[in-house]
Amino acid sequence: MSERDSIFEERRGAMTGLAYRMLGSRADAEDVVQDAWLRWRGVEAGEVSNPAGFLNRVVTRLCLDRLKSARARREVYVGEWLPEPVVDEDHQDLGEDLSVAFLLALERLTPLERAAFLLHDVFDAPFAEVAKTLGRSEAACRQLAARAREHVKAGKPRYRPSxxxxxxxxSAFLAAALGGDERVLRDILAQDVVMHADGGGVAKATINPVFGLEKAVRLLMGIKKKFPAPDDTVARLARINGAPGIVLSHAGVVFQTMGLEIADGRIVAVYTIRNPDKLARLNS
Incomplete structure (x- = not known):
């Protein structure tokens, strides 16, 4: 492997992590990194004095281009949009701060706010480099990052369960949800629990988030009654975006993931992905 190839491979994980946070899709992130590879190969040896800064700049600009069309697609997306799940060891090369709540907080930012915040606060790029990447002044980039920081603060989990x-x-949630145990669900779900689901208009899922314990229990009991999991469903515990979760599969095909957010001994949020496009990576 050449020195230039080695430099790129050393940066691959960081670039994929940046692109995933920008786009919310591991598949799109890998496409962006592949495009960055082509740009990298097109640069003359010795022309780049700061490879990390150059590659971050290329990835960020590619992501900003993709976000233009992504925003248009999400305006007509059926139901709630959730980021593509990153399961188990898949997240290890992407760094920390991959929680779904954090990614949804990023999603509410403008593309430039998201880029400025990620580059500076997550990937430690100096504001001079951020300004060069975004084509804005350093002062403007500081303002972008500051605004983003305030919004993102609320999206970061403040509780770390053991x-x-x-x-x-x-384990209790898995057994109670599949078995329809209402008593256990009431014991483990928070009063203000929020149930999120992404079916993308392809798989059955709630269109909007469901708020509160009573509605959450009714939802889960209704799913158990009307849309039970197929016979011989295989369920396993997993890490989903760095948090506890569940992967459900049937006949070797993953058809659902459920990421959990826990605080003060209760489940405060459930993020269910049923859109097969977002589960395709798990079945490849």
Whole structure:
């Protein structure tokens, strides 16, 4: 492997992590990194004095281009949009701060706010480099990052459950949801729990988030009654975007993931992905 190839491979994980946070899609992130590879190969050896800065700049600009069409697609997206799940060891090369709540907070930012915040606060790029990437002044980039920081602060989980608590609550939720145990659901779900679901208009899923314990229990009991999991469904505990979760499969095909957010001994949010396009990576 040449030195230039080695430099790119050393940066691949960071670039994919940046692109995933920008786009919310692992598949799109990998496409962006592949495009960045082509740009990198087109640069003369010795022409780039700061490879990390150059590659971050290329990836960010490619992501900003993609976000223009992505925003248009999301305006007509059926139901709630959730980021593509990153399961188990898949997240290890992408860094920390992959929680769904954090990614949804990023989604509410403008593309430039998102880029400025990620480059500076997550990937430690100096504002001079951020300004060069975004074609804005350093002062403007500081303002973009500051505005983003305030919005993102609310999206970062403030509670870190222990491994034992995660295991206990995830196992209990899995058994209660599949078995229709209303009593256990009431014991483990928070009063203000929020149920999110993304079916993309392809798979059955709620169109809007469901808020509160009573509605969440009714939803889960209704799903158990009207749309039970197929016979011989295989369920396993997993890490989804760095948090506890569940992967459901049938005949070797993953048809659903459920990421859990836990706080103060209760499940405060459930993020269900049923859109097969967002599960395709798990079946490849």
């Amino acid at each position: 491994a034992e608590e995660e295991q206990r609550l995830t």
